[in-house]
Amino acid sequence: MSANVDEQRARYEAAGQGHVFRFWEQLSQGQRDTLLSQLKDIDPEEVGRSYRAMQRGQGESEAPEDVKPVPEDAFGSMLRSPASLLSQWEKQGLEQIAEGRMAVLLLAGGQGTRLGMSCPKGMVSVGLPSGKSLFQLQAERIRALQRLAGTAKPVPWYIVTSAHTHVPTEAFFREHAWFGLDPDSVRFFQQGQLPALTVSGKIILQDKGLIAMAPNGNGGVYRALSSSGALADMQARGVRHVHTYCVDNVLVRVGDPAFLGFCIHKNADCGAEVVEKVDPTEPVGVVCRVGDHYRVLEYSEISSELASRRDTHGRLEFSAASICNHYFSVDFLQEVVRQYEPQMLYHVAHKKVGYVDDEGRPVAPDKPNGIKMEKFIFDVFPFSKNFAVFEVLREDAFSPLKNADKPGQVDCPSTARKAVYILHAHWVEKAGGHVSSGSGGVVCEISPLVSYAGEALQERVKGKTFPSPFVLD
Known part of the structure; x- marks a missing residue:
């Protein structure tokens, strides 16, 4: 034990984080074991590098100059594309599903705290007459998709959880017999966590022997795909295409075959499903072309002049509102985890983080006192070599559940x-x-x-x- 403690202490002191051992002598053996277990799973040097890179990124301009709407050659639409094309794209998507080449990736790390609940958000029912949870609705849509594709091959469903939602999510699926799906086609894995930091970059102690940890954002899915073996599992199953979505959309068309077929038709490596933004002040991110690549720009990053600009048909030029619904080729995901994920900068989220003061007394702050570092799933868009955008009707495919x-x-x-x-x-x-x-x-x-x-x-x-x-x- 002593050698292990000395090794960890040296690592953290070298990274300027030696204060995490401040209360070591006051800890019980159980508390020491818990703290050491946490410290071994954290790379303090990487935390420092990420913090410094994030600080540099914060200093850069948040209003890029060369911003353009999505060009027509990258754009398909359920509203304006010919019915014959829509039918062709859907047929192509269903063919890929029938051949077992599409998987579904669900981002399900969120809790229902803003809904006044402490369970994973996917377990929530919105109060439909059937009483079905979000998880059940989505599982049944996968079953319906398999029926539409006329295949006995299951659509693999990869469910990304967090430290808070992993155990109850798995238990919920077992309790409901995987909602009629083949259990071998449903795989759960966790996104990573990072220490919460002070504004000066110091790791926060939540208790004398406990680091304050937080999920690393939905962009952490890329590293988790690799470390969990989920991406290797996709390859072993012969999956070539992945539809990714967020758990809180009650209308989500899981594995949308038209979106899938459009992306395949465009030979896309990455794509985004969007809805039309009709109000310039709507607080949503929009998919744009910035220079020679694509990005999601938050509403605060676009000037009111650009946000209000309309085309000759009276539609907003920057109207492609992001709904966290994405397409990835498996080949692109391999490139991301091998090459691009380390280049993704963390974003900063200012949060109230409970901590212990210099005397070891717990403090519950009444205003943000710390930061949590996050990566976003759309941070890989700029690395795409062939990006596609598919517009769906909001009333057909998007109604998120976020508030009580x-x-x-x-x-x-x-x-x-x-x-x-x-x-x-x-x-x-x-x-x-x-x-x-x-x-x-x-x-x-x-x-x-x-x-x-x-x-x-x-x-x-x-x-x-x-x-x-x-x-x-």
């Missing part, structure tokens, strides 16, 4: 429910049926096991009127 319900709130359970009801009632109308309004308005839920995106409903609903609530399962 309260009057006037958006992106909450009530707005997510309403988005499902409106979309599914539209499917019924399109198939020749009708859902009448009840005391709570139109309530319509169609199971993904019945229809993935509104198909195969005519036989069940044509010429019929259904009272609310109408549930088709």
Whole structure:
């Protein structure tokens, strides 16, 4: 033990982080074991390098000069592309799915704290009549996709968790028998963590014998794909294409075959699914071309003049709003983990981080006192050699769940429910049926096991009127 302690102490002192041993003599043996276990998993030199690189990046201009909208030759759209092309792209996507060449990658590291819950966000139900959780809805969409593709081959589902969500997520899937999926096709792995730092770059002690740790952002998925063996597993299965999305989108078209087919048609190595931004002040990031590469620029990084600029058709020029829904070729992911991931700079997030003072007393700060370093999943866009952007209808494919319900709130359970009801009632109308309004308005839920995106409903609903609530399962 003594040699191990001396080795770790030397590592941290050399990196200017020797203070993590400040209370060593006061710790019990159990506390010492916990602290040593944490310290062995952290590279203090890398933490220092990342902090200094992040500081340099913070000093650079956040308003790039050569910003242009996505060019037409990289752009496809469910709104404006010809129906014949959309059908062709969807067919091509389904063919790849049937051949077992597509996998789905779910970013599920978030907790439902902003929703007033302590469980993983994927376990949350938005209050649909069926009571289904986000995880169940997405699992059933994968099953529907396999049915549409006419294949018995399972679509591999890789689920990225965090230290807080990993154990309960795995238990939830076991408890629900993997929602009817082949357990061998569902794989869980954790994103990494980094120490929280003071603004001067010092590692924060949460307790006398405990480092304050935080997830390294959804951009940490690339390193986790490699270290967990998930990327190697994809290659062993013959996967060539990966659809990546965030767990909190109640309308997400998991493995969207039209998006997949479009990216394959464009020979893209990386792609983004977007919705149209219609209000210049909407606080969303937009996909842009900056110089000779693509980026997601946050709304604060684009001037109000650029954000308000419209084309000859009256649409915002910078309208490609990012919804954390991406395509990657497996070959590109290999390049990322081998070459590009170390070049991705960390972003800084100012947070309130509990700590112990010089006397070892716990302090709960009332304002941000520390920073957490994060990488974002779209930080790899500039490394793409052939980027593609696919626009979908917001009402068809995007309704995020981020906030608890309260009057006037958006992106909450009530707005997510309403988005499902409106979309599914539209499917019924399109198939020749009708859902009448009840005391709570139109309530319509169609199971993904019945229809993935509104198909195969005519036989069940044509010429019929259904009272609310109408549930088709």
